[in-house]
Amino acid sequence: MNGFNFLIALIVVSLGLVACIVLIVGFLERLNVKPKDNGEYICTQCGQRTFHPKLIQKGSGQIEFLLWLFLLWPIALFYSIWHRSVSAYYGCAKCGGNNLIPIDSPLGRKKESQNAK
Secondary structure, eight states: OHHHHHHHHHHHHHHHHHHHHHHHHHHHHHHHOOOSOSSOEEETTTOOEESSOEEEOSSOHHHHHHHHHTTOHHHHHHHHHIIIIISOEEEOTTTOOSOEEETTSHHHHHHHHHHHO
């Protein structure tokens, strides 16, 4: 029985270390993710012009925190990976759409002229 307790403790500590690594990597990726360039963009869904696309992530930071808090590590690990990397994108700050195009592109100029009418 003593060996079984050691195995359980080892698994728990291993999951904790993996969780810390996932959180640190996710944080570092968030710092390094940038829009394509520093130009002006236009949203093809709502026509909003912006210089700074908004980082949009599906899911909730509060749910992620609660999963880690209540020691639901296997679920929290998958949720953190999905929340921090798979679902993140730069999008329109007004409507949340992910169809931003550079304003100086041919399609961007066409969309801008349609919005001006």
